[in-house]
Amino acid sequence: xxxxxxxxRGRVAATLWRRPWLRGxxxxxPPLLWFLVIYFVSLVVMLIxxxxxxxxxxxxxxxxxxxxxxxxIFTGTYLSIIxxxxxxxxxxxxxxxxxxxxxxFYMARVAGPRARSILFTLSVLPLWASYLARVYAWxxxxxxxxxxxxxxxxxxxxxxxxxxxxxxxxxxxxxxWLPYMITPIFGALERIPDSYLEASSDLGARGRRTLRHVILxxxxxxxxxxxxxxxxxxxxxxxxxxxxxxxGSSFIGNVIYSNIGVAGNLPFAAALSVVxxxxxxxxxxxxxxxxxxxxxx
Amino acid sequence: MTRHSRVLGVLGAIALATSFxxxxxxxxxxxxxxxxxxxxxxxxxxxAPMQDAKLPSKIGAGEGKLNLIAWEGYAxxxxxxPFEKQSGCKVSAKYxxxxxxxxxxxxxxxxxxxxxxxxxxxxxxxLIYSGDVRPVNVKLLPQWKNLQPFLKSPDFNTIDxxxxxxxxxxxxxxxxxxxxxxxxxxxxxxxxxxxxxSGKVTVPNNPIQIADAALYLSKSxxxxxxxxPYELNQKQFNAAVSLLKKQRPLIKKYWxxxxxxxxxxxxxxTVVGAAWPYQTNTLRAAKVPVSxxxxxxxxxxxxxxxxLASKAPHPNCAYKWINWVSTPKVQAQQAIxxxxxxANKLACPEMDKIAKGSCAQYHANEPASYFDSIKFWKTxxxxxxxxxxxxxxxxxxxxxxxxxxx
Numbered sequence: 001x002x003x004x005x006x007x008x009r010g011r012v013a014a015t016l017w018r019r020p021w022l023r024g025x026x027x028x029x030p031p032l033l034w035f036l037v038i039y040f041v042s043l044v045v046m047l048i049x050x051x052x053x054x055x056x057x058x059x060x061x062x063x064x065x066x067x068x069x070x071x072x073i074f075t076g077t078y079l080s081i082i083x084x085x086x087x088x089x090x091x092x093x094x095x096x097x098x099x100x101x102x103x104x105f106y107m108a109r110v111a112g113p114r115a116r117s118i119l120f121t122l123s124v125l126p127l128w129a130s131y132l133a134r135v136y137a138w139x140x141x142x143x144x145x146x147x148x149x150x151x152x153x154x155x156x157x158x159x160x161x162x163x164x165x166x167x168x169x170x171x172x173x174x175x176x177w178l179p180y181m182i183t184p185i186f187g188a189l190e191r192i193p194d195s196y197l198e199a200s201s202d203l204g205a206r207g208r209r210t211l212r213h214v215i216l217x218x219x220x221x222x223x224x225x226x227x228x229x230x231x232x233x234x235x236x237x238x239x240x241x242x243x244x245x246x247x248g249s250s251f252i253g254n255v256i257y258s259n260i261g262v263a264g265n266l267p268f269a270a271a272l273s274v275v276x277x278x279x280x281x282x283x284x285x286x287x288x289x290x291x292x293x294x295x296x297x
Numbered sequence: 298m299t300r301h302s303r304v305l306g307v308l309g310a311i312a313l314a315t316s317f318x319x320x321x322x323x324x325x326x327x328x329x330x331x332x333x334x335x336x337x338x339x340x341x342x343x344x345a346p347m348q349d350a351k352l353p354s355k356i357g358a359g360e361g362k363l364n365l366i367a368w369e370g371y372a373x374x375x376x377x378x379p380f381e382k383q384s385g386c387k388v389s390a391k392y393x394x395x396x397x398x399x400x401x402x403x404x405x406x407x408x409x410x411x412x413x414x415x416x417x418x419x420x421x422x423x424l425i426y427s428g429d430v431r432p433v434n435v436k437l438l439p440q441w442k443n444l445q446p447f448l449k450s451p452d453f454n455t456i457d458x459x460x461x462x463x464x465x466x467x468x469x470x471x472x473x474x475x476x477x478x479x480x481x482x483x484x485x486x487x488x489x490x491x492x493x494x495s496g497k498v499t500v501p502n503n504p505i506q507i508a509d510a511a512l513y514l515s516k517s518x519x520x521x522x523x524x525x526p527y528e529l530n531q532k533q534f535n536a537a538v539s540l541l542k543k544q545r546p547l548i549k550k551y552w553x554x555x556x557x558x559x560x561x562x563x564x565x566x567t568v569v570g571a572a573w574p575y576q577t578n579t580l581r582a583a584k585v586p587v588s589x590x591x592x593x594x595x596x597x598x599x600x601x602x603x604x605l606a607s608k609a610p611h612p613n614c615a616y617k618w619i620n621w622v623s624t625p626k627v628q629a630q631q632a633i634x635x636x637x638x639x640a641n642k643l644a645c646p647e648m649d650k651i652a653k654g655s656c657a658q659y660h661a662n663e664p665a666s667y668f669d670s671i672k673f674w675k676t677x678x679x680x681x682x683x684x685x686x687x688x689x690x691x692x693x694x695x696x697x698x699x700x701x702x703x
Contacts, residue, residue: 056679056690058427059400077700144566164550242553247545250703263695264397
């Protein structure tokens with residue numbers, strides 16, 4: 001057996017050695033196949049479905065091509081839902097940047113090693129708890145007669161009733177995605193060599209100037225990377241709007257969800273799914289322009 | 298009642314609560330005495346592909362297995378275990394999150410894999426007209442004669458005298474109100490359209506809510522000529538939608554989960570809304586001053602049916618299962634577990650045995666007039682009872698609902 005196999009094995013090895021492209025192809029083909037079949041093809045299938053319609057009686061797919069689904073998206077209601085989703089995702093992202101930057105800065109440049117690791121653990125600790133548990137906790141805080149309202153009343157500010165509103169969604173989203181913003185900014189700030197700051201100060205720049213002209217530009221890729229998380233996670237969410245939102249709080253995800261789950265209108269849901277994909281492509285191109293994908297080293 | 302539960306792992310925890318949300322019952326058993334079978338006018342011109350399938354004359358030996366598609370909570374160990382022991386049929390249940398999911402799982406007659414589906418009324422006609430379910434022989438199902446009369450041959454599961462399964466459990470969508478705000482029970486659905494309660498109203502987040510508006514309009518604006526709230530022509534549909542658009546500023550929240558409505562009434566954020574008896578009972582148990590009623594216009598409601606897949610691989614076990622879950626005891630267990638009303642009218646004493654007073658809480662002992670006031674859910678189809686094809690189909694309902702709430 002060994003005598004028979006050895007030459008053939010040798011020949012295979014030799015062939016591979018002589019043709020490096022074949023070697024590369026063989027190594028890459030399993031992940032490539034996975035990417036193509038599972039990821040890409042399913043996306044394409046979804047795109048194709050978006051041009052179909054359903055039979056009103058049996059809810060079966062009707063394979064007739066039409067642009068009606070897309071036309072429907074460009075009507076007032078759906079445009080306002082898309083606008084609301086993008087706006088809230090943007091506001092949440094900005095809020096998270098404003099909150100996360102000082103925390104990340106303190107962790108990366110001020111705190112000692114011990115305090116740093118404690119702070120880092122604390123900032124990602126919420127991720128260990130279930131998303132649902134955290135959202136429900138916020139319902140208890142924000143609802144009428146909840147913890148927030150109780151506190152403001154004790155302080156003599158009167159009751160606050162912001163449960164089931166878009167403001168509540170803004171607060172909850174900002175809270176939930178904050179760790180995804182702190183971590184990349186922390187990473188970016190930590191990598192800034194001390195020598196840069198020393199050089200800046202040697203050249204006479206004070207703290208504020210160093211921050212603006214040295215630290216901020218170098219932290220920008222981290223901010224952009226973090227914003228990809230917060231923006232896309234908010235953009236695709238549909239659970240928080242269900243649990244925390246009030247009237248006029250529907251997101252793109254909610255409309256997709258109810259078109260699948262309630263109405264069984266897959267084609268329209270597929271057409272609507274294209275919207276966040278397009279938004280994210282635009283966003284990623286923008287993030288790339290500011291260098292979110294650079295200097296990973 | 299779209300029982301949208303289970304969409305993602307993330308939603309798992311709220312799945313049960315959500316599955317309440319849905320259960321669309323169909324069938325405009327408009328007058329309750331729909332006993333004679335006969336599909337609703339418009340659809341009778343259509344032919345159900347399996348209508349001539351041969352019926353078995355007796356239940357043979359079990360095949361040892363049974364595969365169900367069910368709502369979460371419809372195959373609980375407390376009644377599945379004894380069934381497996383007694384029949385020798387090993388039960389596997391696949392939980393569906395929505396009526397649409399049920400319909401797609403049942404494609405091609407259950408694909409030779411599934412035997413039964415606990416379909417709600419908004420899926421029934423779709424299953425029947427796509428030939429995915431087949432008629433059953435009610436002579437082999439002794440509990441059938443004990444069903445509430447209006448559920449024996451309702452037009453959402455019985456067409457031309459053929460029974461495509463038998464009714465299981467049902468429930469009304471009631472008007473829930475805070476008894477401190479309403480010193481006496483509101484008699485009309487107008488309460489949820491009344492500016493007096495602005496910001497203190499809650500209704501389900503479901504397009505079938507349009508039918509509730511249509512039901513109200515059918516009495517308050519008789520000149521619209523609404524006869525069946527699920528069969529609306531464009532003009533009637535527009536009237537219902539514009540009523541709901543006017544209602545929107547009054548709404549505190551469109552609820553998706555029963556637990557949300559409970560929460561809203563508990564914290565006094567809302568004082569009136571559309572609900573299921575489950576919410577009323579839970580709130581009362583928590584000593585919240587609420588009560589519910591079916592106003593003079595009547596109410597919408599859901600009804601579930603165990604339907605037999607046209608390619609069921611284990612039909613004998615399927616018949617055995619239907620018989621088992623139709624017995625008063627299982628009907629009572631199911632009703633209390635899920636918070637709904639059993640179809641078997643003998644289940645009432647069994648319910649009180651499990652939880653005292655539960656029979657009355659879930660209205661299982663009401664007179665026929667009470668049940669007649671419930672218009673059971675069915676999927677709005679383009680074909681309507683007048684023989685014309687001018688009714689607004691469900692996809693448009695969804696679109697309009699997004700416009701109302703979005």
